[in-house]
Amino acid sequence: MSQARITIDRDFTIADVPRRLFGSFVEHMGRCVYTGIYEPGHPQADERGFRQDVLALVKEMGPTVIRYPGGNFVSGYRWEDGVGPVEDRPVRIDGAWHTIETNAFGLHEFMDWAKEADVEVMEAINLGTRGVEEARSLVEYANHPSGTYWSDLRRKNGAEQPFDIKLWCLGNELDGPWQIGGKTATEYGRLAQESAKAMKLVDPTIELVAVGSSGRSMPTFGTWEHTVLTHAYDEVDFISMHAYYQEHDGDAESFLAESVDMDAFIDGVIATIDAVKAAGKHTKQVDISFDEWNVWDQVKFNDVESVEIAKAGWKKHPRLIEDTYNVTDAVVVGTLLNSLLRHGDRVKIANQAQLVNVIAPIRSEENGPAWRQTSFWPFERMARLAKGRILRLAVSAPQIETTRYGGVDAVDAAATWDEETGRVVVFVANRSLDEESDLTVELRGLTGLRVVNAETLTIPEGGDRHTANLETTQDSVHMVPLAGAEVVDGAVRATLPPLSWSVIELA
Ligand code: AHR
Numbered sequence: 020m021s022q023a024r025i026t027i028d029r030d031f032t033i034a035d036v037p038r039r040l041f042g043s044f045v046e047h048m049g050r051c052v053y054t055g056i057y058e059p060g061h062p063q064a065d066e067r068g069f070r071q072d073v074l075a076l077v078k079e080m081g082p083t084v085i086r087y088p089g090g091n092f093v094s095g096y097r098w099e100d101g102v103g104p105v106e107d108r109p110v111r112i113d114g115a116w117h118t119i120e121t122n123a124f125g126l127h128e129f130m131d132w133a134k135e136a137d138v139e140v141m142e143a144i145n146l147g148t149r150g151v152e153e154a155r156s157l158v159e160y161a162n163h164p165s166g167t168y169w170s171d172l173r174r175k176n177g178a179e180q181p182f183d184i185k186l187w188c189l190g191n192e193l194d195g196p197w198q199i200g201g202k203t204a205t206e207y208g209r210l211a212q213e214s215a216k217a218m219k220l221v222d223p224t225i226e227l228v229a230v231g232s233s234g235r236s237m238p239t240f241g242t243w244e245h246t247v248l249t250h251a252y253d254e255v256d257f258i259s260m261h262a263y264y265q266e267h268d269g270d271a272e273s274f275l276a277e278s279v280d281m282d283a284f285i286d287g288v289i290a291t292i293d294a295v296k297a298a299g300k301h302t303k304q305v306d307i308s309f310d311e312w313n314v315w316d317q318v319k320f321n322d323v324e325s326v327e328i329a330k331a332g333w334k335k336h337p338r339l340i341e342d343t344y345n346v347t348d349a350v351v352v353g354t355l356l357n358s359l360l361r362h363g364d365r366v367k368i369a370n371q372a373q374l375v376n377v378i379a380p381i382r383s384e385e386n387g388p389a390w391r392q393t394s395f396w397p398f399e400r401m402a403r404l405a406k407g408r409i410l411r412l413a414v415s416a417p418q419i420e421t422t423r424y425g426g427v428d429a430v431d432a433a434a435t436w437d438e439e440t441g442r443v444v445v446f447v448a449n450r451s452l453d454e455e456s457d458l459t460v461e462l463r464g465l466t467g468l469r470v471v472n473a474e475t476l477t478i479p480e481g482g483d484r485h486t487a488n489l490e491t492t493q494d495s496v497h498m499v500p501l502a503g504a505e506v507v508d509g510a511v512r513a514t515l516p517p518l519s520w521s522v523i524e525l526a
Contacts, residue, residue: 101125
């Protein structure tokens, strides 16, 4: 058994927990919308076609903000196609995902669904094939009260009150050669600046996210952010980050260390933002919207699925990237959440991509059931329990050797302290595949605490690290009690199982 030690001090905090850190993403892609959140005729659908079984799982998981309608999809989308009487809406091809889009579901339907799910909407505009005019007309349609062409059209279409959408993405992944209407950093930086200006002239209260790099491995990473922000720093509030991780060739050790990459990626973007801030003598601070992150087998997508999609011809809501998540994936998701929380002073928004079916924590079958994937659990626990201040941790742990990242700490942790309730919550992963970790959490300046609940997500009895929640075995992997966690002499003592992500609640 290895020994790990975490020191927490009430006086060493990072920031308030940004509640928008627990965001998700609904794209018109595969079966996220159609047969995901929306399936008229499903036995569990209401009169609007909203699947109540899926909605119940979404509410249980607790996302606070949801990005919509894409993703790559948005770069070829005309939002006007998705409003007005459904029978008049055009059927279009979606080039991004080689799909037929019926437009049966659009902005009004999403706003209604989001209200029911009790989530904030983060609306993305198309800066691939469209520009300033579309950007400002959509803000007017959504947020202007009445008495103008676009606002009155919204009212005519059934929404008397403005949608009042505060958070907007200025396009999606426009640095990517795959993106419809992709751009150079200068082209995009100027377009983002002018679109932002025009949008804020319609509604000065909105917050805007500029497109950052699609990933840390993009050849333009760093210079893209620098150029875009040099143009648009004054007009935008956030710059986006996207990252997807996967296990390569059975190298689980490196996969379990991917939060090291996420930490470094975030630190790099902070450095670039602050360099532009300093050089431009700006006083305001631009923060980060990590608006796509998750585990995703992109090798399979690029080598197999994308070829199949092209061969299959044009279909409505085909199955796309419906990755099945196992125990290992869920522990990695837990460590990625830890990394985001540790950076809550600068990462103010984060969206796990996506919500249902498409690389998602929730799965649903057409005319069939809906269930929780393994990755549902770390998200649900952290969204529910991370409250108050984020604590700065000192971690001392044995090293695990990895091919991608060299030696990494065997444990990965984040923690919060809620002054109002006095609760401290520690989120901690054991990255070792075979060794338990004997954990000590020293509590400084936090007296009288005891463990009120301790749970872990780990390999279930009779399973292995590949065990997943399938349609037929929906509940194989879930949080189970972490036996024996207790406070002894002002320190938490717990034994973390190998390959686990645990939550220890103290009150
Ligand atoms: O989430 C799936 C896709 O990944 C999104 O559409 C795109 O933005 C990213 O490349």
